[in-house]
Amino acid sequence: MAKYGMVIDISRCNGCYNCFLACRDEYCGNDYPPYSLSQPFTGHFWMRIIERERGQYPEVKVAYTPVLCMQCKDAPCIEASLNGAVYQRPDGIVIIDPEKAVGQKQIVTACPYRVIYWNEEKNIPQKCIFCAHLLDKGWKEPRCVELCPAGALTFGDLEDPNSKVSQLIASNKVEILRPEYGLKEKVCYISLPKRFIAGTVVFGAKDECAENVDVTLIGDGVKKTIKTDNYGDFEFEGLQAEKEYSVRIEHPGYAPKEFTVQTKIDVYLGEIILT
Ligand code: SF4
Numbered sequence: 118m119a120k121y122g123m124v125i126d127i128s129r130c131n132g133c134y135n136c137f138l139a140c141r142d143e144y145c146g147n148d149y150p151p152y153s154l155s156q157p158f159t160g161h162f163w164m165r166i167i168e169r170e171r172g173q174y175p176e177v178k179v180a181y182t183p184v185l186c187m188q189c190k191d192a193p194c195i196e197a198s199l200n201g202a203v204y205q206r207p208d209g210i211v212i213i214d215p216e217k218a219v220g221q222k223q224i225v226t227a228c229p230y231r232v233i234y235w236n237e238e239k240n241i242p243q244k245c246i247f248c249a250h251l252l253d254k255g256w257k258e259p260r261c262v263e264l265c266p267a268g269a270l271t272f273g274d275l276e277d278p279n280s281k282v283s284q285l286i287a288s289n290k291v292e293i294l295r296p297e298y299g300l301k302e303k304v305c306y307i308s309l310p311k312r313f314i315a316g317t318v319v320f321g322a323k324d325e326c327a328e329n330v331d332v333t334l335i336g337d338g339v340k341k342t343i344k345t346d347n348y349g350d351f352e353f354e355g356l357q358a359e360k361e362y363s364v365r366i367e368h369p370g371y372a373p374k375e376f377t378v379q380t381k382i383d384v385y386l387g388e389i390i391l392t
């Protein structure tokens with residue numbers, strides 16, 4: 118028996134919303150009993166894209182993080198339901214039974230990821246079901262995965278060591294969105310947004326971009342040297358939040374510069390003029 122899971126690579130997601138639209142196309146106006154009833158046309162985000170602006174002008178980026186039901190092995194939504202209204206299938210997919218769950222609003226607040234939505238008209242809680250109705254018909258992947266043009270979503274059998282999803286997990290690059298919940302989630306992520314430190318180096322005397330300058334980052338057990346690019350820019354990405362780093366800039370013939378940086382937020386050090 119397969120055990121389904123998903124890996125979401127944030128570095129590939131460009132916020133096109135195709136996954137969100139695919140989900141709406143599949144479920145809005147369509148009932149699939151006993152898997153789910155139709156999703157309302159407004160107010161539900163079974164696949165939600167969290168957009169977060171990072172950095173300060175001119176070094177600004179947007180991180181898009183798709184969030185859906187994590188299909189937790191230890192699911193508090195199951196615990197909170199009465200009469201077995203939420204259950205886990207042998208393939209690991211967590212289903213809210215649309216008949217048994219009528220009136221059970223407490224199921225919505227049981228999920229710490231806030232991915233269960235209340236359907237006012239039908240008086241039921243609803244969420245992503247990994248498109249179980251399609252998988253049972255022989256589909257290899259859910260609609261959102263099929264429609265992602267960037268290849269950011271990978272779906273498959275976690276029990277099959279040759280599946281792409283298992284290989285991504287074996288690469289040790291994956292993380293759980295909120296590991297502190299400890300729910301044995303079956304959706305995990307690559308390149309979750311962390312913190313960056315960036316800057317632009319200029320040769321003061323010549324007033325030109327300082328290309329090929331050594332920039333060394335030290336802190337949090339890391340020591341790493343990179344070179345500025347042809348615009349004089351440098352960036353250290355994927356740093357832990359709430360840490361202290363030192364950034365040292367050195368080039369023959371110029372006085373070195375050193376900064377102490379706290380990663381409470383993403384940091385752009387601005388123009389650094391070497392003299
Ligand atoms: S993410 Fe929320 S809704 Fe999905 S299984 Fe976990 S607790 Fe339940």
Ligand code: SF4
Nearest residue numbers: 140245247248259261
């Ligand atoms: S797996 Fe299916 S139900 Fe879940 S977000 Fe994707 S399209 Fe929607």
